[in-house]
Amino acid sequence: xxxxxxxxxxxxxxxxxxxxxxxxxxxxxxxxxxxxxxxxxxxxxxxxxxxxxxxxxxxxxxxxxxxxxxxxxxxxxxxxxxxxxxxxxxxxxxxxxxxxxxxxxxxxxxx
Amino acid sequence: xxxxxxxxxxxxxxxxxxxxxxxxxxxxxxxxxxxxxxxxxxxxxxxxxxxxxxxxxxxxxxxxxxxxxxxxxxxxxxxxxxxxxxxxxxxxxxxxxxxxxxxxxxxxxxxxxxxxxxxxxxxxxxxxxxxxxxxxxxxxxxxxxxxxxxxxxxxxxxxxxxxxxxxxxxxxxxxxxxxxxxxxxxxxxxxxxxxxxxxxxxxxxxxxxxxxxxxxxxxxxxxxxxxxxxxxxxxxxxxxxxxxxxxxxxxxxxxxxxxxxxxxxxxxxxxxxxxxxxxxxxxxxxxxxxxxxxxxxxxxxxxxxxxxxxxxxxxxxxxxxxxxxxxxxxxxxxxxxxxxxxxxxxxxxxxxxxxxxxxxxxxxxxxxxxxxxxxxxxxxxxxxxxxxxxxxxxxxxxxxx
Numbered sequence: 001x002x003x004x005x006x007x008x009x010x011x012x013x014x015x016x017x018x019x020x021x022x023x024x025x026x027x028x029x030x031x032x033x034x035x036x037x038x039x040x041x042x043x044x045x046x047x048x049x050x051x052x053x054x055x056x057x058x059x060x061x062x063x064x065x066x067x068x069x070x071x072x073x074x075x076x077x078x079x080x081x082x083x084x085x086x087x088x089x090x091x092x093x094x095x096x097x098x099x100x101x102x103x104x105x106x107x108x109x110x111x
Numbered sequence: 112x113x114x115x116x117x118x119x120x121x122x123x124x125x126x127x128x129x130x131x132x133x134x135x136x137x138x139x140x141x142x143x144x145x146x147x148x149x150x151x152x153x154x155x156x157x158x159x160x161x162x163x164x165x166x167x168x169x170x171x172x173x174x175x176x177x178x179x180x181x182x183x184x185x186x187x188x189x190x191x192x193x194x195x196x197x198x199x200x201x202x203x204x205x206x207x208x209x210x211x212x213x214x215x216x217x218x219x220x221x222x223x224x225x226x227x228x229x230x231x232x233x234x235x236x237x238x239x240x241x242x243x244x245x246x247x248x249x250x251x252x253x254x255x256x257x258x259x260x261x262x263x264x265x266x267x268x269x270x271x272x273x274x275x276x277x278x279x280x281x282x283x284x285x286x287x288x289x290x291x292x293x294x295x296x297x298x299x300x301x302x303x304x305x306x307x308x309x310x311x312x313x314x315x316x317x318x319x320x321x322x323x324x325x326x327x328x329x330x331x332x333x334x335x336x337x338x339x340x341x342x343x344x345x346x347x348x349x350x351x352x353x354x355x356x357x358x359x360x361x362x363x364x365x366x367x368x369x370x371x372x373x374x375x376x377x378x379x380x381x382x383x384x385x386x387x388x389x390x391x392x393x394x395x396x397x398x399x400x401x402x403x404x405x406x407x408x409x410x411x412x413x414x415x416x417x418x419x420x421x422x423x424x425x426x427x428x429x430x431x432x433x434x435x436x437x438x439x440x441x442x443x444x445x446x447x448x449x450x451x452x453x454x455x456x457x458x459x460x461x462x463x464x465x466x467x468x469x470x471x472x473x474x475x476x477x478x479x480x481x482x483x484x485x486x487x488x489x490x491x492x493x494x495x496x497x498x499x500x501x502x503x504x505x506x507x508x509x510x511x512x
Contacts, residue, residue: 013137016237020140027144046141075145 003041003108004087006077008094010070011101026095031077039090044077070100078108112160113232114211114269115204119164119195121178122214123264125232131167135160161199165192178268208233209319209326213270216283217262224259225287226294231256234312244294244309246495272325281326285334288313288320289390292338296345303496305348314338332381333390339374340397343367355502359406371401392421411440428459436469444476464493468503475510484510 014020034040049072053064065072081087084107091103112135116128135156149155168177168185177185184194197203215228223245230236230244242252270280295309317335320326347361356362378394396417403409418434431454439447451457451470460466471486487507494500 014140016239017136017235020136024140024144024148028147031145031147043147044145046138046145074141077145 001080002083002110004079004081004084005106005108006044006079006087006091006094007073007104007106008075008077008096009073009102009104011074011096011099014099023095023099026098030093030095033093034079034090039079039081040077041080042078044075046075047073049074073104074101112157112204113235114207115199116160116164117211118203118207118269119168119178119181119198121176122266122268124175124177125260125264127167129232131160131163134163157199157204161195165195168195180268205319205322207269209323210269210272212284212316212319213272213280214263214266215259216280216287217259217266218276218279218283219262220259222283222286222290224255225283226290227252227256228259228263229287229291229316230309230312233316244298244306272323277325281320281328281331284320284326285330285390288317289334291316292341296341296348298496303498305345305498307345310338310342310345314342329381329384329386330388330390332377333388333394336374336377336381337390337394337397339370339377340394340401343370343374344397344401349498353498355498357502361406363404366401374398374401387424389421389425392417392424396421409440411437415441426455428454428456429463431455431457432460432463432466432469436472439473439476444473447473448477462493464490464495464499464503466490467493468506471506471510475506480510480512 014023031040031043035043049069050063050065052061054061079087079090081090084105087105087107091105094103096103112132113125113128116131117125120127138159139152139156143149143152168191172185176182181194184190212229212233215232216225220228227241227245230241231238236244238253238256239249241256242249245252247255274280292310292313295306295311295313298306298309314335317331317338320331321335343366344361346365346367347363348356350356350360350362374394375398378398381391381394396414399410399413399417414437415434418430418437421430422434432451435447435450435454438450448470451473454460457466467486467490471483471490474486475483484507487503487510491500491503491507494503
């Protein structure tokens with residue numbers, strides 16, 4: 001088994017509280033399923049949409065990042081799977097696709 | 112939560128309070144998506160709202176004014192967090208919820224605006240949900256609510272239950288909750304004839320009144336009784352296929368026994384004191400219906416008499432119509448039709464489908480099938496949702512056989 005990070009990018013805000021709740025239930029169900037099958041190493045965390053960016057030799061601190069909302073990483077999960085192909089397959093159940101977002105899958109470098 | 116935050120931020124910062132609550136819900140969704148739903152979701156939400164409130168107070172204490180009586184406590188770091196924590200205590204929150212409800216029933220607002228405000232702020236309904244419940248457009252409801260909020264924000268703080276205007280305000284609150292319950296029970300919305308969640312909210316808020324010694328008058332008990340006794344019978348209003356069932360076809364075994372028992376208990380408690388309100392009478396009518404094991408065993412004599420008393424207290428064409436229907440049960444359809452024709456201001460019933468439907472029923476029972484069918488078709492044209500439409504279609508069909 002190898003490890004992979006799911007980076008959840010973009011996805012539109014729900015139109016109504018009901019829709020928000022429905023969406024949330026789908027995520028809970030999807031991750032529960034993956035967890036029961038042994039694919040989750042760490043459920044991860046949600047991330048605030050903005051924070052700080054520290055950059056350059058002068059280590060200048062600015063507010064940010066102000067990337068396009070479709071690219072913003074809203075959260076991550078650490079997965080364990082056979083290989084990258086399987087990791088990508090497993091991500092297909094993620095509800096983020098229904099709201100226009102995407103899942104970026106990055107292998108954790110092996111020793 | 113909005114109530115507690117309004118207490119902290121001041122009524123003039125109602126919008127800020129709403130933002131913080133919105134924010135807490137958004138955070139909840141984002142967090143629970145990945146971390147799962149916590150054991151106690153409401154405690155989680157309260158904690159999040161409280162922390163956000165503390166952030167806001169710290170960040171903005173020099174830029175804005177908050178609740179005047181609490182300003183000094185917020186200025187000092189020593190007292191800021193303990194004060195907010197105290198204000199988020201469950202019993203304090205309950206009190207604030209009550210005061211928020213009273214604040215929403217402001218005398219300068221028309222009844223419909225009061226109910227809309229209660230639904231929006233105390234029950235958390237969205238503008239579109241409220242618009243659909245009251246057959247209004249989103250835009251019109253948005254305007255109504257925002258105008259109402261301005262009136263609310265102009266008061267210096269949440270209504271104080273020890274105020275001189277308490278009795279009037281309590282009447283307004285009772286009326287608003289009555290209208291809210293009615294909307295759920297006899298709904299005119301475009302989706303459904305029955306909106307159980309509106310009834311549930313009305314009952315929840317009436318229970319808040321009951322838990323407060325100043326507000327739990329006999330009239331409040333009567334109001335709670337009528338809500339419980341009607342809610343108990345709600346499951347039977349729609350049959351298994353989700354269609355409206357007439358009183359005589361309802362499956363009484365689906366009545367909720369515990370709501371019924373509680374309703375009866377509340378009715379007993381409402382009999383103390385000398386006040387007789389319309390809520391007492393409506394609760395008594397509900398009880399007469401509830402006491403009959405079958406529709407045929409209903410004590411119509413008592414119902415006619417109770418409607419008579421209600422007409423004396425709060426006359427209205429709808430009450431007169433209901434009385435006429437009861438008279439028909441007691442003395443036959445011809446008498447019922449006589450009573451209906453005698454209704455004052457019956458033009459106010461012109462858009463009420465069940466006025467034509469009642470005429471239809473009684474003509475049908477008198478053997479006048481063709482006239483009955485025309486009444487049902489007229490009623491059908493006024494139907495407000497699919498359930499009413501299906502019910503009235505059936506009746507029209509029955510009349511054409």
